[in-house]
Amino acid sequence: MLGVKDLYCERDDRVLFRNLGFETAAGDIWQIQGSNGSGKTTLLRILCGLNDEYQGEIHWNGQALHKVRADFHRQLFYLGHAPAINKTLTPRENLRWFCASRGLDKTDEIKQALNSFKLYGYDDLPCYQLSAGQQRRVSLARLKLSAAPLWIVDEPFTALDKAGVAELEAFLESHADNGGTVILTTHHSLNMKSPVKTIDLDALATQVAA
Amino acid sequence: MSIVIATLRRELLIAFRSPGDMINPLMFFVIAVTLFPLGVGSDKAFLSEIASGVIWVTALLAVMLSMDSLFRSDYEDGSLEQLLLSPQPIYFIILAKVAGHWLISGLPLVILAPVLASMLALPQQSLLPLLAGLMLGTPILTLLGAIGMALTVGLSRSGLLLAVLILPLYIPVLVFGTGLVDSAQGGMGISGLLALLGAMLVLAVCLAPLAIVAALRISVN
Amino acid sequence: MWKWLYKLGSPKWFYTMTGQYMPWLVGLTVILLGVGLVWGLAFTPPDYQMGENYRIAYIHVPSASIAMGCYYMMACMAAAFLIWRIKMADMVAKACAPVGMTFTAAALFTGSVWGIPTWGTWWIWDARLTSTLIMLFLFIGVMALRSAYDSAQSGAKASAVLTLVGVVNVPIIKYSVEWWNTLHQGASNLSLSNTAANPPEVWVPAFFVGFGLLGFFLIAIILRTRNEILIRERRTDWVSDILGDARGEN
Numbered sequence A: 001m002l003g004v005k006d007l008y009c010e011r012d013d014r015v016l017f018r019n020l021g022f023e024t025a026a027g028d029i030w031q032i033q034g035s036n037g038s039g040k041t042t043l044l045r046i047l048c049g050l051n052d053e054y055q056g057e058i059h060w061n062g063q064a065l066h067k068v069r070a071d072f073h074r075q076l077f078y079l080g081h082a083p084a085i086n087k088t089l090t091p092r093e094n095l096r097w098f099c100a101s102r103g104l105d106k107t108d109e110i111k112q113a114l115n116s117f118k119l120y121g122y123d124d125l126p127c128y129q130l131s132a133g134q135q136r137r138v139s140l141a142r143l144k145l146s147a148a149p150l151w152i153v154d155e156p157f158t159a160l161d162k163a164g165v166a167e168l169e170a171f172l173e174s175h176a177d178n179g180g181t182v183i184l185t186t187h188h189s190l191n192m193k194s195p196v197k198t199i200d201l202d203a204l205a206t207q208v209a210a
Numbered sequence B: 001m002s003i004v005i006a007t008l009r010r011e012l013l014i015a016f017r018s019p020g021d022m023i024n025p026l027m028f029f030v031i032a033v034t035l036f037p038l039g040v041g042s043d044k045a046f047l048s049e050i051a052s053g054v055i056w057v058t059a060l061l062a063v064m065l066s067m068d069s070l071f072r073s074d075y076e077d078g079s080l081e082q083l084l085l086s087p088q089p090i091y092f093i094i095l096a097k098v099a100g101h102w103l104i105s106g107l108p109l110v111i112l113a114p115v116l117a118s119m120l121a122l123p124q125q126s127l128l129p130l131l132a133g134l135m136l137g138t139p140i141l142t143l144l145g146a147i148g149m150a151l152t153v154g155l156s157r158s159g160l161l162l163a164v165l166i167l168p169l170y171i172p173v174l175v176f177g178t179g180l181v182d183s184a185q186g187g188m189g190i191s192g193l194l195a196l197l198g199a200m201l202v203l204a205v206c207l208a209p210l211a212i213v214a215a216l217r218i219s220v221n
Numbered sequence C: 001m002w003k004w005l006y007k008l009g010s011p012k013w014f015y016t017m018t019g020q021y022m023p024w025l026v027g028l029t030v031i032l033l034g035v036g037l038v039w040g041l042a043f044t045p046p047d048y049q050m051g052e053n054y055r056i057a058y059i060h061v062p063s064a065s066i067a068m069g070c071y072y073m074m075a076c077m078a079a080a081f082l083i084w085r086i087k088m089a090d091m092v093a094k095a096c097a098p099v100g101m102t103f104t105a106a107a108l109f110t111g112s113v114w115g116i117p118t119w120g121t122w123w124i125w126d127a128r129l130t131s132t133l134i135m136l137f138l139f140i141g142v143m144a145l146r147s148a149y150d151s152a153q154s155g156a157k158a159s160a161v162l163t164l165v166g167v168v169n170v171p172i173i174k175y176s177v178e179w180w181n182t183l184h185q186g187a188s189n190l191s192l193s194n195t196a197a198n199p200p201e202v203w204v205p206a207f208f209v210g211f212g213l214l215g216f217f218l219i220a221i222i223l224r225t226r227n228e229i230l231i232r233e234r235r236t237d238w239v240s241d242i243l244g245d246a247r248g249e250n
Helices: A040-048 A069-075 A091-102 A107-116 A132-145 A162-177 A201-209 B002-017 B020-040 B044-066 B068-077 B079-084 B090-119 B124-152 B159-185 B191-220 C002-008 C011-043 C053-084 C087-119 C127-148 C152-184 C200-232 C237-249
Strands: A002-011 A014-023 A029-033 A055-060 A076-079 A150-154 A181-185 A197-200
Touching (some): A040 A076, A055 A069, A076 A132, A091 A132, B002 B090, B044 B090, B068 B079, B090 B191, B124 B159, B124 C127, B191 C152, C011 C087
């Protein structure tokens, strides 16, 4: 799957990480840990290919990432800080464009996906009428529609209520159980049955300093 | 190709849900043109002489001012990242987005132009060349403006910077667009100029999306 | 060839190399400019039509060509930076913008000064003056965009993209302005393209001044690039060695 070797990144003359290396496998859940400003989001964006200000190697199925970018993007689901939801559109319209942009022919399953994230009856309201937590759920409903094996999610639990957090945890776990891979950042302590591999950017930074 | 239709549909839906983005550039066009007779006097002969230039310059500024709605909200809500990570051909997604934006900002200007032209006493035989020029020229302006917008969307205060970057690039369209009207008034043929504007449009359609994609990648970085 | 290009892409090599050749370049430039200016301004006979005024062309014409050439050079550097990610290319491109802008401004200024006796006004919408003015706008745009970015990396890439967009447009803009000029007024009477008609004592000093200004242009670019190298590589060992030496000597 996704492999990283000797990754180095600095921002504004500050080294965020150095000699970072790991290799994900099918069924893995990886949690990137670190304090604010330690470079968690930067790392996720580098892995996605949104940020190319790094040195080192990133491989996808054994091939350099920049050579297999199209294939990689087909296999990747990324959810950033921002929900990527247009507020004037309804949840259904947002998800419809998402399906089209991923090349998925799943318009019939949109309602189901929204329902499974407890958005019954909200399909056709403009998103600006939804609460922050509900908007986050619309955003997360895309996970249901996505066919990608690799999920990279940045702070997915933001704005969710307790029940929502538990459901999302279970859902991420089931993705890993089905042979998918999840890489996520969160400040909340995960409550999962399956083992979670961690990368601690703070620890890495102290190693660099030492 | 379903992505092209889906993107066009999305752009048009967003535009119709927030009509201000669509109407404000149009109002700017009308109001700015109205200022000219108030500023230079209502002498019909003089107005008809400057009519095509006034309409072209204000249309050009209106297109530029409308650019903000093209990428701003997508940048802020994260949709732009999703767009750049799409496995679909991004060239066509961008082209569809720009086409959608032209339909809601450029085309209304062309449709409104005859009214303003008659208010400025543009001679009857010049109307068709004016409209033909706007029809071919405004998509070029939208494509070039989209490059500038893509370069500046990540910056907090980008309005005037966009003007500095883009207005010099608008000059050829302005020159040939107004030249079209002048040539028609002077009784010269206009097919050559139309072909030239057409060629510029083809060039812009081919190359501008590449620059827009490169610029967007920089902006989301 | 490739090895040489690779070397040129190394800031350290560029810095030491230009350091070695700089005295020669400066010397040559001083000689060319000195000979050309004294000859052209003091000894060349006045023009039978324009009198003494035409002498400003010795500065005006090369400035305009260098400014134009500078834009193309900046575009090549921008392409090299975007395609091959050669950081050196971006440093040169960054140096090109203000230098090119200054030469463009010099061409405009000398053109206007020349216009006063020739046309009776400092500005007319002559095709060459107009396209030089637009050139100035293009340079300003590239500089404004780079400085608007907080991140130097993003600013570099964004201004490179804008430079390339501009370079596609430069010929179109030039052509459109020339066409516009013929549509609205006759060709201007300020024509220097027929240098063949001029006697050697007019064009030989022009040749000297032209190459002298080119040398001056190169010096300006190289100095700015060297500064940029020192700033960007300040944390490397070789730069601290150089700066350490300099501090030791003082």
